[in-house]
Amino acid sequence: MNHSELLAWLRETDDDRLEILWGKADQARREHVGDAVHLRGLIEFSNYCARRCAYCGLHVDNQGVTRYRMSMDEVMVCVRLAHEFGYGTVVLQSGEDYGMTTDWMADLIRRIKSETPLAVTLSLGERSHEDLTAWREAGADRYLLRFETSNPDLYRKIHPDLGGRISDRISILNCLRELGYEVGSGVMIGIPGQTYDDLATDLLCFRDLELDMIGVGPYIPHPDTVLGRQVIDTESDQQPPRDERMVYKMVALTRIMCPWANIPSTTALATLNLVEGRELGLMRGANVVMPNLTPPEYRVFYEIYPSKACIRETAKDCHGCMGRRIESIGRRVGTGRGDSRRMKNTVFAQD
Numbered sequence: 001m002n003h004s005e006l007l008a009w010l011r012e013t014d015d016d017r018l019e020i021l022w023g024k025a026d027q028a029r030r031e032h033v034g035d036a037v038h039l040r041g042l043i044e045f046s047n048y049c050a051r052r053c054a055y056c057g058l059h060v061d062n063q064g065v066t067r068y069r070m071s072m073d074e075v076m077v078c079v080r081l082a083h084e085f086g087y088g089t090v091v092l093q094s095g096e097d098y099g100m101t102t103d104w105m106a107d108l109i110r111r112i113k114s115e116t117p118l119a120v121t122l123s124l125g126e127r128s129h130e131d132l133t134a135w136r137e138a139g140a141d142r143y144l145l146r147f148e149t150s151n152p153d154l155y156r157k158i159h160p161d162l163g164g165r166i167s168d169r170i171s172i173l174n175c176l177r178e179l180g181y182e183v184g185s186g187v188m189i190g191i192p193g194q195t196y197d198d199l200a201t202d203l204l205c206f207r208d209l210e211l212d213m214i215g216v217g218p219y220i221p222h223p224d225t226v227l228g229r230q231v232i233d234t235e236s237d238q239q240p241p242r243d244e245r246m247v248y249k250m251v252a253l254t255r256i257m258c259p260w261a262n263i264p265s266t267t268a269l270a271t272l273n274l275v276e277g278r279e280l281g282l283m284r285g286a287n288v289v290m291p292n293l294t295p296p297e298y299r300v301f302y303e304i305y306p307s308k309a310c311i312r313e314t315a316k317d318c319h320g321c322m323g324r325r326i327e328s329i330g331r332r333v334g335t336g337r338g339d340s341r342r343m344k345n346t347v348f349a350q351d
């Protein structure tokens, strides 16, 4: 699809026409990545952050956040749980936390790799080339870093630089690729000042960056952020809404543009529709979910946006919930690591 075709779908409001889009996306998903839904166990191990992203509740100036950093032993308890639950991957996520050192992280990665067969995905923000190299050498397999929007002016507005270093996530994504990581990125939908045109460009960027993993979710205003306090111009016919349907359109178009990618049905989407958001994401292009393994006493403090789904649940609750949701739509839980199929032009194996 080209830019104008993408734009037409993004602006489509006829529900019967949209059924065609859902159908195309679901078919592309089935043909390229199969019926397995891969489970990635999410461990939000630190909510310290040095940055001032205008949308995120964990930004450094937010005094209202109770900060925590889990010990290595606490993280390992979650990691073992992931293995027991049959997950193939753990995702280690934190704010951009420089109290978490290069060596500490490398030790943790080596420990996970020596004690379990799990794939390790990192989601730690804009770290230095040196850090990314050390962690890859320690055995990390994948890295997630959303570019959030392809509009350079909007990007700069919501990502203040840190210590004179210009925020350039695209160049970091290219480094990650060179270092041999599987690379993941994505965007938020409905950021104030974003346009339909920007979303179409986002989709073309996903394809051009040849991403292995692509996460898209609604922007959800957080009252303790610069952007959350901003009045949104709802009158503009250029501004896409941050509603459920807009997210499904982006999930579906992402699948069509990048048929081999691993695409999660995100927690932010589940937050918009607790009843069936996850399922509808999976039925309209997604093939991954990320059950939360963070201990309940910490997860309440990982509030990147308010009213986050799963905030009061335990790892076991989320595990059971995801399994039931996957089976309820006639899909199956994936086994194995669920590695990227992007480079493999083969019929999918039975995982």
Ligand code: 5AD
Pocket (backbone or CB within 6 Å): 055, 056, 057, 145, 146, 148, 187, 188, 217, 218, 219, 220, 221, 222, 268, 304, 305
């Ligand atoms: N609303 C929705 N998503 C958010 N993220 C951060 N803040 C918000 C928010 N207010 C997303 C960003 C980030 C990911 C970890 O969480 O896309 O990359």
Ligand code: FES
Pocket (backbone or CB within 6 Å): 291, 292, 309, 310, 313, 317, 318, 319, 321, 322
């Ligand atoms: Fe966490 Fe459903 S996945 S409660």
